[in-house]
Amino acid sequence: MTARGDPLLNPLRVAWLNPRAALVAVLLAVLGLIPLYAALTGDTFAITLFTRVLIMALAAVSLDLIMGYGGMVSFGHAAYLGIGGYAVGILWKEGFASGFVQWPVAIGVAALFALVVGALSLRTRGVYFIMITLAFAQMAYYVAIGLERYGGDDGLTIRTRSQFGGLIDLNNRTLFYYLCFVILLMSIYLVSRIVNSRFGLVIQGSRSNERRMRAIGFPTFRYKLVCFVIAGALCGLAGALLANHTNFISPSMMYWTRSGDLMVMVVLGGMGTPFGPLIGTVTFLLLEEVLSRVTEYPGLVLGPALLLVAIYLHGGIAGLLEGRRNG
């Protein structure tokens, strides 16, 4: 049964025997065991790769909130990754290595940027909205390039990961992996609660038929804006995690093709579903990884694959699994 918008199927009451649920269960189990695998085989690259997967999945979850459930196709979401990352990097450079300072700031600044961008962009719709969010992300990109003190175009290496004073040592790869995993799961849960709450129904209704929503008395703009801010904040957190993961920030984190990547991850896994973003991210990043090992020109396969997905897979991969009941 498709989870998207189907009132009889609340993600909190998923039927556990359908193929999609099986896939998710297996995926979660595998993800949970990656560090064990890495410890046994000594393959630390696996942890590195999958940590990145977890972090990008978090970003994809945040994008799915506005795009999949809210119908707000934001082409500038990578900006929040960058903002979160730069918050960590800039604070570190200025002597604030504490995660207790960096991470709230990352989330806060990302939320603020989302507030401004949202307030301006949400007045538009359709392709205008797509383009204006794209443009704002490019603005952020150029601002980052202009920040000479923090590396400008070359980026900035962050020598110390966020400090949490003995609570957790982020330099421990395994610990950091599980931290990201837990944060991801908590976020998925949070988003699933949000989308079924009163607030979430307003968001979903606005996606479905905004004119109707206004006609029954909802001031849709303010709800969409709040949703946009929540998504930005969550992605800012992902950015903070990313900066820690790579020990590096650069304007390219925000380049518009990265926003494109995020959109692909969300659509690939099936928009508007709790685990769709995770499925999509895993698929996309693994595909990228595999392709780059198999061929020197991964884009030759990835590109047309994306095109085919756009043409044939309306519901993303999840749609495949469910036999595309809803077209």
Add this chain to the structure above:
Amino acid sequence: MADALLQIGGLTKRFGGVVAADAITLDIPGGEFHAVIGPNGAGKTTLVGLLAGEIAPQGGTIRFDGRDIARLAVFRRCRLGLARSFQITSLFREFSALDNVALAVQAHAGHSFRFWSDARREAALREPAQAALARVGLAARAGVRVDRLSHGEHRELEIAMALATGPRLLLLDEPMAGMGPEESARMVDMLRALKGGITILLIEHDMETVFALADRITVLVYGRVIASGDPAAIRADAAVREAYLGENEGSAQ
């Protein structure tokens, strides 16, 4: 009329060279069942748009319960108690009938900045929604997805949603559009049941329905009011006959 719930005064709207609403003046007292009829192109759709707030007038006033609403946003008018149904069905297609109506209830049940509890389990939203569905005869179809309902059921759902907002005035835009005779008859019965309790402004095409239900009728032609009064007066009105000559034989007899 001093106590009219809805007072429209000299309402005007032009689209380029076309005058879609030409100084429309109309008063609707509380509890009245008022119908606005007119041939195609008469400006009925424009009037609905003006009253609902989707179109901005170029001149004239609209007072609802004494308050000037001509510049109020759509959602605010609904909050004041002016609910509308759409001529071309406008629902939340991927959701169930109950979900649709529950949203309408939710819009008037406090703010919706609640992020945690499952709104589909809120009795305060589901029960009134179920009641509204029952009122229009859709109780048994509450759990069905809207895109699986029939056209007639869509029209009924339109009204249920408008009702669920707890309105003081129901603006119904051709509620029976596209309905067969049997379904239309059911809808007429339903509307008759609503009569008297709530003020209704019915925009309609079909003379029979209008004469069966309305307390008063206003006739619109090319954006102007050419006649307004009780059914008998309208029936006898020469200008009305002329406007409808050839349009609708038999029903004006």
Add this chain to the structure above:
Amino acid sequence: MLYFIEQCLNGIQLGMLLFLLAAGLTLIFGIMDLVNLAHGSLYMLGAYFAATFAALTGSFVLGAIMALAASLATGMVLEIIAIRPLYGRSHLDHVLGTFGLLLFFNELVRLIWGPAGMTLSLPSEMLSAVEIIPGVFYPVYRLVIILVTLAVAALLYLLVMRTRLGMLIRAGASNREMVGALGVNIKLLYTLVFGLGAALAGFAGLMQAPILTVQIGMGENILILAFVVIIIGGIGSIRGAFVAAIIVGLIDTLGRAFLPDMLRSVLSNNVAITLAPALSSMLIYMLMAGVLVFRPEGLFPAASK
């Protein structure tokens, strides 16, 4: 003052390039309702084609002509194979599909031409500078760009305003369904329009090749500017694209040229140095944001619905 004039000309020249790109984009969006992220790829291909053919034939002009033809052909083939299935879909599907094409083309170019990029040299006559007003020397080639693009703009105007094809284009831009209902061969019209857009993009690419760059990914940066132009100008409107392109070209160029000094006069040197590049890049986006807030349809909206 002379520097100002020179920068204005540079701004107009940039505007001309942007116009070529934006005109194609706005046509494609206005008529086929298609968001085309691969438009920058066609721009890139134009440059690569020109560099290749010019090297082969030894003549810049011949190379340019061949590149133009190749761009047109590529555009039309691409439309038939990859773009057609996307018509009528959501804009998100367009974004995804054409994004895939963008990735594909970047890789294809790298496969065929290698990662290093190419150069395209000008014939010697165009290498000099000309004194257009006493005291102001401006490179001949940049003037050529401006003049040739103006000619193209004029031709485009004639095409759109005075030919049957143009009439269909205008009709399609303001009411898509109607054109189809009129029994026009929509498929052919769409292929032609897409091809025209591709040719314009390729033309822009080949024109700027000698003075700017021929490298992978060159289409992406300018594509965004082109989107900004069509939003400011109004989607579907070529006239809007023209005016907006000049505005954007001027603001971007003049901003980058003069803003640092202007900032330095009001702020401390350090702050000015940090802010200036970022602020100059932001100018156009701020303009776009402003237009979207006050006049969302753009300056010269074409669509009536």
